[in-house]
Amino acid sequence: xxxxxxxxxxxxxxxxxxxxxxxxxxxxxxxxxxxxxxxxxxxxxxxxxxxxxxxxxxxxxxxxxxxxxxxxxxxxxxxxxxxxxxxxxxxxxxxxxxxxxxxxxxxxxxxxxxxxxxxxxxxxxxxxxxxxxxxxxxxxxxxxxxxxxxxxxxxxxxxxxxxxxxxxxxxxxxxxxxxxxxxxxxxxxxxxxxxxxxxxxxxxxxxxxxxxxxxxxxxxxxxxxxxxxxxxxxxxxxxxxxxxxxxxxxxxxxxxxxxxxxxxxxxxxxxxxxxxxxxxxxxxxxxxxxxxx
Amino acid sequence: xxxxxxxxxxxxxxxxxxxxxxxxxxxxxxxxxxxxxxxxxxxxxxxxxxxxxxxxxxxxxxxxxxxxxxxxxxxxxxxxxxxxxxxxxxxxxxxxxxxxxxxxxxxxxxxxxxxxxxxxxxxxxxxxxxxxxxxxxxxxxxxxxxxxxxxxxxxxxxxxxxxxxxxxxxxxxxxxxxxxxxxxxxxxxxxxxxxxxxxxxxxxxxxxxxxxxxxxxxxxxxxxxxxxxxxxxxxxxxxxxxxxxxxxxxxxxxxxxxxxxxxxxxxxxxxxxxxxxxxxxxxxxxxxxxxxxxxxxxxxxxxxxxxxxxxxxxxxxxxxxxxxxxxxxxxxxxxxxxxxxxxxxxxxxxxxxxxxxxxxxxxxxxxxxx
Ligand SMILES: Cc1ncc(C[n+]2csc(CCOP(=O)(O)OP(=O)(O)O)c2C)c(N)n1
Ligand code: SF4
Ligand SMILES: [Mg+2]
Numbered sequence: 001x002x003x004x005x006x007x008x009x010x011x012x013x014x015x016x017x018x019x020x021x022x023x024x025x026x027x028x029x030x031x032x033x034x035x036x037x038x039x040x041x042x043x044x045x046x047x048x049x050x051x052x053x054x055x056x057x058x059x060x061x062x063x064x065x066x067x068x069x070x071x072x073x074x075x076x077x078x079x080x081x082x083x084x085x086x087x088x089x090x091x092x093x094x095x096x097x098x099x100x101x102x103x104x105x106x107x108x109x110x111x112x113x114x115x116x117x118x119x120x121x122x123x124x125x126x127x128x129x130x131x132x133x134x135x136x137x138x139x140x141x142x143x144x145x146x147x148x149x150x151x152x153x154x155x156x157x158x159x160x161x162x163x164x165x166x167x168x169x170x171x172x173x174x175x176x177x178x179x180x181x182x183x184x185x186x187x188x189x190x191x192x193x194x195x196x197x198x199x200x201x202x203x204x205x206x207x208x209x210x211x212x213x214x215x216x217x218x219x220x221x222x223x224x225x226x227x228x229x230x231x232x233x234x235x236x237x238x239x240x241x242x243x244x245x246x247x248x249x250x251x252x253x254x255x256x257x258x259x260x261x262x263x264x265x266x267x268x269x270x271x272x273x274x275x276x277x278x279x280x281x282x283x284x285x286x287x288x289x290x291x292x293x
Numbered sequence: 294x295x296x297x298x299x300x301x302x303x304x305x306x307x308x309x310x311x312x313x314x315x316x317x318x319x320x321x322x323x324x325x326x327x328x329x330x331x332x333x334x335x336x337x338x339x340x341x342x343x344x345x346x347x348x349x350x351x352x353x354x355x356x357x358x359x360x361x362x363x364x365x366x367x368x369x370x371x372x373x374x375x376x377x378x379x380x381x382x383x384x385x386x387x388x389x390x391x392x393x394x395x396x397x398x399x400x401x402x403x404x405x406x407x408x409x410x411x412x413x414x415x416x417x418x419x420x421x422x423x424x425x426x427x428x429x430x431x432x433x434x435x436x437x438x439x440x441x442x443x444x445x446x447x448x449x450x451x452x453x454x455x456x457x458x459x460x461x462x463x464x465x466x467x468x469x470x471x472x473x474x475x476x477x478x479x480x481x482x483x484x485x486x487x488x489x490x491x492x493x494x495x496x497x498x499x500x501x502x503x504x505x506x507x508x509x510x511x512x513x514x515x516x517x518x519x520x521x522x523x524x525x526x527x528x529x530x531x532x533x534x535x536x537x538x539x540x541x542x543x544x545x546x547x548x549x550x551x552x553x554x555x556x557x558x559x560x561x562x563x564x565x566x567x568x569x570x571x572x573x574x575x576x577x578x579x580x581x582x583x584x585x586x587x588x589x590x591x592x593x594x595x596x597x598x599x600x601x602x603x604x605x606x607x608x609x610x611x612x613x614x615x616x617x618x619x620x621x622x623x624x625x626x627x628x629x630x631x632x633x634x635x636x637x638x639x640x641x642x643x644x645x646x647x648x649x650x651x652x653x654x655x656x657x658x659x660x661x662x663x
Pocket of ligand 2: 129204
């Protein structure tokens with residue numbers, strides 16, 4: 001049985017929105033990482049919710065850095081710490097915009113160089129910090145302030161991009177499954193080299209659902225197959241329990257989409273394309289898991 | 294040990310002496326030789342640094358920032374487009390009070406593509422909180438890099454330092470120089486605000502106007518204090534290695550009626566022009582501005598001033614001329630020369646002096662002969 005430590009590294013009085021999935025995720029990430037950790041945070045919601053100088057709501061050292069630069073900054077930090085003989089975990093905690101859009105070059109460079117760090121993308125599928133504009137990770141059909149009629153392109157396949165760098169460990173997660181997330185962070189940190197966790201992080205104001213439904217929304221994402229929990233360890237894929245079950249008997253995608261205001265008015269065509277994409281991903285992962293690819 | 298090498302090789306040799314814990318850099322002409330030479334030192338074991346071959350200049354400075362905040366000595370080098378691409382992080386490094394040392398090989402900005410000497414690249418970073426020094430010889434490039442670490446890491450400064458050398462005119466020009474053994478000239482780095490899991494805290498968190506203002510003033514205060522630290526360090530350098538440097542290098546200025554002010558290799562060329570003019574009976578002198586930030590006080594009172602800018606601020610004028618006018622009330626004859634590597638000889642400079650028109654601006658090669 002995994003024991004999640006009681007110790008809290010996120011103290012009371014953050015300025016996160018009620019029901020913030022990203023902050024809930026970070027709570028478990030830090031519990032798994034423990035005290036000997038430095039968090040590197042580019043511009044995103046997490047840079048705001050720490051509070052205002054000279055106070056901070058995070059009880060670990062946090063290095064806030066420019067939007068595009070988190071992976072590169074962490075690269076330098078990890079290199080210097082290792083050269084000084086220190087084992088301190090260096091964890092990037094970045095939004096989807098800071099990962100799939102402006103930060104992707106630094107991310108790719110740091111992974112290619114084999115930097116010893118954990119990169120976590122908490123994905124609320126838009127630019128939360130600046131008021132919910134689209135990002136490359138915004139799904140098809142979702143309304144944001146810059147896609148008022150719904151996004152016309154599908155979500156960028158970040159995991160495939162990261163997988164192409166062949167990191168020793170990468171996984172997806174969701175704070176609706178805290179134990180799963182906790183274990184994945186522990187596992188990622190047990191590896192040397194670049195590791196990666198992509199966390200779908202429900203965001204009440206951005207996705208337009210009420211604040212008590214964060215966990216429900218995460219579960220719906222997994223049960224409808226719109227988000228798949230899996231790991232890629234030394235290249236070997238394992239689909240995790242909740243997603244395995246969902247692949248046998250998925251809930252209809254509409255249950256997830258209808259629960260969120262951002263998908264209001266989504267076309268039948270877009271819904272069908274999202275279903276096709278989800279089915280294709282499930283198939284691909286199942287094949288990879290069986291070693292047929 | 295006396296040796297002959299290019300400015301780039303001299304910079305690399307000085308970095309070897311300073312032995313930073315981390316070097317993160319990206320190649321660009323005419324700087325490339327610096328990073329190649331450092332990579333070579335690291336690979337052969339002559340330099341026990343970690344070399345991070347980043348994928349861009351933005352990441353080069355970001356990696357230096359991440360390394361430096363752990364308390365590690367850090368170096369990078371760039372030029373022109375690379376410095377521009379790095380701009381956001383250049384400001385970040387100073388704001389974060391990290392004593393990073395960077396060599397910038399001055400090169401013109403595109404378009405059109407032009408790889409030759411011009412100072413506009415570095416001049417555009419003048420308000421970032423970096424100290425800036427411009428050198429005039431290969432020896433000076435070596436010496437300036439050594440001193441840069443000592444100055445940047447001084448607790449009264451804790452600001453990054455940019456050492457500028459002219460593209461090709463210095464970066465690729467072979468000159469004899471002495472490799473000084475750094476010994477204990479650069480004390481070990483002690484960064485008071487090094488990041489440490491034993492003392493959790495936020496770095497660069499949201500900061501309201503009142504605190505932000507104080508932090509900005511603190512940068513300016515350190516920038517002002519840095520002038521004294523530069524003086525002390527240069528004096529200590531002179532005592533240790535026998536070579537003397539000032540904020541600016543004055544040449545035959547005591548009785549001068551007209552003074553030429555310039556930076557980098559143009560400042561050296563001006564000294565040759567001064568000798569030529571003296572031979573003609575014109576009491577000329579020259580001041581080569583080395584430290585551009587903090588900006589030096591030059592005694593130009595009662596003399597004519599000819600300023601040569603190898604840079605330009607569109608809609609304003611030559612930045613060195615404008616700075617001198619603002620600092621000392623001088624009405625210089627402002628010559629814009631050497632942009633994009635344009636050749637400027639001592640004879641050309643003597644011409645600027647002979648035909649000077651105080652208060653006017655002159656574009657050499659565009660406005661015709663003086
Ligand atoms: C170079 C630069 N461009 C733009 C911004 C403005 N900006 C700050 S955060 C942000 C969006 C962040 O989105 P994401 O990474 O998804 O994180 P989230 O806010 O959703 O947590 C933007 C556009 C910036 N800080 N820096
Ligand atoms: S906008 Fe969304 S991600 Fe950002 S703090 Fe609010 S709930 Fe969290
Ligand atoms: Mg986001």
